[in-house]
Amino acid sequence: MNVADRQFKLRRSIEELGPWFQNLKLHGIETAPDHFLGDYPAFKWRGFQHVLPDDLEGRSVLDVGCNAGFYSIEMKRRNAGRVVGIDSNPKYLRQARFAADELGMTDIEFRQLSIYDVGQIGERYDLVIFMGVLYHLRHPLLALDLLSQHVVGDQMLFQCLQRGDERVPTLNENYDFSEWAIFDKPEFPKLFFIENSYSGDPSNWFIPNKAAVEAMLRSSGFRILDNPEREVFLCEKTGEPMAEHWL
Ligand SMILES: C[S@@+](CC[C@H](N)C(=O)[O-])C[C@H]1O[C@@H](n2cnc3c(N)ncnc32)[C@H](O)[C@@H]1O
Numbered sequence: 001m002n003v004a005d006r007q008f009k010l011r012r013s014i015e016e017l018g019p020w021f022q023n024l025k026l027h028g029i030e031t032a033p034d035h036f037l038g039d040y041p042a043f044k045w046r047g048f049q050h051v052l053p054d055d056l057e058g059r060s061v062l063d064v065g066c067n068a069g070f071y072s073i074e075m076k077r078r079n080a081g082r083v084v085g086i087d088s089n090p091k092y093l094r095q096a097r098f099a100a101d102e103l104g105m106t107d108i109e110f111r112q113l114s115i116y117d118v119g120q121i122g123e124r125y126d127l128v129i130f131m132g133v134l135y136h137l138r139h140p141l142l143a144l145d146l147l148s149q150h151v152v153g154d155q156m157l158f159q160c161l162q163r164g165d166e167r168v169p170t171l172n173e174n175y176d177f178s179e180w181a182i183f184d185k186p187e188f189p190k191l192f193f194i195e196n197s198y199s200g201d202p203s204n205w206f207i208p209n210k211a212a213v214e215a216m217l218r219s220s221g222f223r224i225l226d227n228p229e230r231e232v233f234l235c236e237k238t239g240e241p242m243a244e245h246w247l
Pocket of ligand 1: 021022041064065066067068070086087088089092113114115116130131132133136137
């Protein structure tokens with residue numbers, strides 16, 4: 001098959017597997033060139049990629065909500081060892097398998113699995129990537145607790161849509177039952193609930209402000225190591241979720 005025929009066949013396969021959310025470049029052909037955020041997620045990745053080592057030296061990676069595999073592929077490019085991508089949507093997993101194969105990364109594993117079932121995985125990963133998923137979940141703190149309890153071995157790269165006040169207040173350990181005013185402060189940790197739709201997407205359920213993101217991460221047993229850009233956090237697992245005390 002000559003180059004033009006190969007390009008034609010590739011374009012047709014990309015089209016058949018679409019629509020794509022992630023814009024991947026497969027032998028010069030883009031999978032989602034008209035993404036509403038631009039060259040997504042490559043342009044985001046360029047802003048925080050420095051927080052991970054250029055050489056992952058064979059470390060294991062779990063990419064949760066991997067979509068078409070952008071981050072799984074980038075981790076392989078950085079010499080990760082075992083890379084596993086999970087997503088609840090088989091349509092995205094077909095895209096991920098296709099893209100990884102096209103790029104010769106046949107050893108990346110993709111599995112259909114909901115985040116709520118990560119307890120079935122039965123192993124921990126040096127790095128868990130959890131980007132752009134939390135606000136799509138009806139049970140966000142449960143998801144963070146499950147990741148902490150079952151799969152994060154060392155670090156987690158995390159991103160969540162954030163809205164509201166960007167300040168992070170210093171809070172008391174406790175407030176009296178009669179305290180009401182604190183809840184009206186814009187910077188108090190808040191998790192906005194979207195009953196219907198945000199940005200035309202009915203799967204956006206809970207959108208935290210910055211203080212709530214940081215508090216939720218801590219509450220699930222993570223310490224924030226870096227916040228290289230708005231909404232992106234590199235964390236390490238340091239303890240157990242607070243839920244341990246209450247369940
Ligand atoms: C906004 S996309 C983010 C994709 C990718 N992580 C990124 O940052 O570009 C959200 C992804 O989470 C997946 N997802 C949603 N709910 C999930 C769940 N309960 N378990 C696993 N994946 C889920 C969706 O199918 C989708 O691929």
